Amino acid sequence: MTELIQRLRVLVNRCRGLLPWDWMLLFNLKQSMKRNIAVVLCCMVLFSSCELLDITPKHVVSQEKAFNDVESYEMALNNVFRTMTTSVMTMQTTDYASDDFSVVVPGYAPTNYNIYNWDYQTQPQPSVWKYQYFLIANENVLIDNYFIVPAADEAEQAKIDQIYAQALGLRAWSLFNIVQLYAPHYNGQNGNEEGIPLKLKLELEYLRKAKLGEVYQQIFSDLEKAERLLTESEYAPSVNDKAYQFGLDAVRALRARVALFTNDLEMAKSASAHFINTELLNKENYWMLWEDQFGSLNKEILFMTHDLSDTDDAELIDYHVMYETNKVRLSGELMDSFSPGDVRQEASYIGPGQMPYKHVIPVNDRNDQMDRNLHYKHFRLAEQYLIYAEAVLPDDPEEAMRVLNILKAKRGAELLTTVPTMDDILEERRRELFAEGLRFYDLKRLSDEMNIVVERQDGTVLAPNSPLYIWEIPKEETNSNPYIN
Numbered sequence: 001m002t003e004l005i006q007r008l009r010v011l012v013n014r015c016r017g018l019l020p021w022d023w024m025l026l027f028n029l030k031q032s033m034k035r036n037i038a039v040v041l042c043c044m045v046l047f048s049s050c051e052l053l054d055i056t057p058k059h060v061v062s063q064e065k066a067f068n069d070v071e072s073y074e075m076a077l078n079n080v081f082r083t084m085t086t087s088v089m090t091m092q093t094t095d096y097a098s099d100d101f102s103v104v105v106p107g108y109a110p111t112n113y114n115i116y117n118w119d120y121q122t123q124p125q126p127s128v129w130k131y132q133y134f135l136i137a138n139e140n141v142l143i144d145n146y147f148i149v150p151a152a153d154e155a156e157q158a159k160i161d162q163i164y165a166q167a168l169g170l171r172a173w174s175l176f177n178i179v180q181l182y183a184p185h186y187n188g189q190n191g192n193e194e195g196i197p198l199k200l201k202l203e204l205e206y207l208r209k210a211k212l213g214e215v216y217q218q219i220f221s222d223l224e225k226a227e228r229l230l231t232e233s234e235y236a237p238s239v240n241d242k243a244y245q246f247g248l249d250a251v252r253a254l255r256a257r258v259a260l261f262t263n264d265l266e267m268a269k270s271a272s273a274h275f276i277n278t279e280l281l282n283k284e285n286y287w288m289l290w291e292d293q294f295g296s297l298n299k300e301i302l303f304m305t306h307d308l309s310d311t312d313d314a315e316l317i318d319y320h321v322m323y324e325t326n327k328v329r330l331s332g333e334l335m336d337s338f339s340p341g342d343v344r345q346e347a348s349y350i351g352p353g354q355m356p357y358k359h360v361i362p363v364n365d366r367n368d369q370m371d372r373n374l375h376y377k378h379f380r381l382a383e384q385y386l387i388y389a390e391a392v393l394p395d396d397p398e399e400a401m402r403v404l405n406i407l408k409a410k411r412g413a414e415l416l417t418t419v420p421t422m423d424d425i426l427e428e429r430r431r432e433l434f435a436e437g438l439r440f441y442d443l444k445r446l447s448d449e450m451n452i453v454v455e456r457q458d459g460t461v462l463a464p465n466s467p468l469y470i471w472e473i474p475k476e477e478t479n480s481n482p483y484i485n
Contacts, residue, residue, distance in 0.1 A: 070156050070163075073142070073149045077163050080138045080170060081244065085305045089131060090376050091177055091437035097462075098439040099454040100430070102331040102354075112328070118462065120471040129182065129474050135174045136199050142167035144202050158233040165229035166246040172222035173246075173254055179215050180261070181471040185444050186212045188263045197484070208483040216262055223255045240294060243301045249275075250303035253379040256387045261445055269391035275302075275384035276403060283412040286343045291361050293375050302379040330354040334434060337427055339414035344431060356435040382407060382432050390425050404428060422450065444469045 067073050083089065096104060096116045106113045114122040146164040151157035175196070179186070183195045191213025198210040198218055210218075230248045237245055256271035278299050281288055288298045335354055338345040351357040358377075363370050385407045393400040397419035404425065405415045411432075416424065429442060443452055447464040454462035462468050478484050 067145050067149045070149065070151070070159050073145075073160060073163055076138075076142055077166060080135065080142070080167070081246075081305065083135060083138060085376075086131070089135065089305075090378070091128075092435060093128060094181065094437050094440040095435055097468075098443055099452075099462075100331055100334055100434050100439050102329050103457070104328045117456070117460065118468040121475060128471075129178065129477065132174050132178045133199060136171055137202070139167045139171040139174065140200065140202050143171065161229045161233040162235050162247070165226040165233070165235075165251070168222040168226040168229075169246045169251040169254060172219045172226070172258070175215060175219050175222075176254070176258055176261075179212070179219075180441050180444070182473055183209075183212060183215070184470060186216055186262050187445075191216075197481075206481045206483050216258070219258055220255075223251055223258070226251045227255070243293065243304050244306060246303060250379055253302045253384055256384060257379075260387050260390060261441065265391040265394065268387050272384040272388040272391065275381055276388050278381055280381060280385070280407065280410040282410055283343045286411065287364075287366070289377075289380075290349070290358060291366065300381040301375075301377050302381060302384075304375045304377045306375070328355070330356060330434065334430060337431060342411055342413040342431070344411055344413075358435050377436070380433075380436075383429075383438075386425065386429050386432065389420070390422070393420065393422070393425065400425070407432070422446070426450065 067076070093111060093115060095101065096112045097118060101116065104112050104116045111122075111127075114120075142164065146160070146167075149160050151160055175198070179196050184190065184193050186193075186195075191211060193212045194209040195212040195215040196209055197207035198215060199207060200218070227248065230251060235248050237247060242249070252271050252274050256268050259265075259267035259271060281298060281300055285295075285297055288295045289300050292298055293301060293304070330350065332354075335345070335350075343349070349357055351362060360370060361367050385403055389400040389403045392403075401416050401419045404420055407428070408415050413431075426442060426446060430439060433439070443454065443462075446452065447462075447469075451464060453464070473484060
């Protein structure tokens with residue numbers, strides 16, 4: 001009993017400010033730490049009434065193995081990564097609302113056609129909202145229960161801290177994706193506009209939309225805490241595990257991305273500066289980026305999800321099949337923007353008929369048959385080069401040109417001979433990052449400044465500052481949550 005009281009005192013000191021639900025968990029520690037999480041989550045299942053935001057994580061750690069050791073805590077984190085391997089988690093769907101695709105027809109994935117026409121309420125589009133909040137619910141399980149996981153020694157505490165830090169980083173990423181789609185663009189000056197609900201606890205609750213400034217404050221807070229914990233705990237995974245963990249590289253890469261999109265160029269520069277001295281693959285070895293994830297020369301992948309080619313979920317994220325069935329093709333404008341010799345236009349990148357090959361290994365002199373390549377690269381080194389170039393452009397255009405030309409040279413593209421403009425950087429982002437879920441975000445933040453108009457073949461238009469840049473919150477949410485509007 002004395003030992004239990006001492007542990008409770010430590011937890012009380014660490015948990016000031018916790019909500020009543022959290023104190024219930026601490027109180028029940030006297031009875032059995034193993035039962036706490038299972039009881040809480042079962043209650044959530046029984047009393048949940050909201051369709052989307054009141055989401056209870058599925059496949060949680062069992063009652064017998066609730067967070068009473070580091071291994072079960074790590075198991076819960078691995079479940080988050082496992083959840084991310086479904087197609088709706090990649091955010092690639094957003095590309096169909098951009099100008100990178102010239103045609104898409106209803107078929108294998110009807111949601112692509114609906115988003116292509118900026119119809120955001122048609123099923124199954126609400127899965128984007130639902131699954132991102134579902135991810136947050138899983139991440140909140142880890143974050144809320146960080147304080148009750150026992151550590152036998154300093155090494156175990158360091159591992160617990162690293163798991164907690166990854167959960168914080170992943171939650172920041174989920175919040176960023178939702179606010180990018182379902183709220184106005186945040187430019188650092190419009191923080192009082194409505195953002196999205198901030199789901200930060202496991203409690204069942206109807207939430208109002210938080211202000212944009214509050215949402216981004218939470219995102220940066222999660223990232224800053226995650227980076228500090230990963231640094232202090234001396235995070236150092238093995239080479240084979242590193243790209244699969246949302247560790248220090250992924251946290252810094254996300255911080256750079258978020259800073260760029262909020263026009264905090266100084267933060268974007270400092271975060272991306274961690275990467276620009278890491279060498280990109282040269283033109284001859286560029287194929288390794290997509291076909292050899294673990295090659296010793298391949299340092300370009302900062303975070304990716306696992307290969308599901310041998311599982312039942314493989315078909316869900318086999319984008320090659322989706323492209324073939326939907327007759328999806330990259331826009332001619334994008335294709336024409338590649339200079340002669342640019343390796344990104346070759347078979348390991350773009351297939352016949354303007355079909356993206358980023359998620360499949362084609363037949364070539366290294367492979368005698370087409371193979372699925374379902375390691376989805378969420379954060380890559382090249383994006384950090386591009387973020388850095390954009391961040392330094394206003395004050396040091398020569399440095400921006402130097403960094404851009406490093407990337408261009410490695411890809412076999414024509415080099416810049418004069419200092420770049422924002423058009424140059426945006427076009428390079430488009431060539432490098434297409435079909436990776438960032439083009440629509442770029443259009444949303446820059447279309448007004450750069451007067452970019454997207455026009456479909458049927459004459460419909462996505463104009464700068466168009467309300468179509470803000471996806472509609474699914475009706476299931478607005479119907480069940482009286483505070484959402």
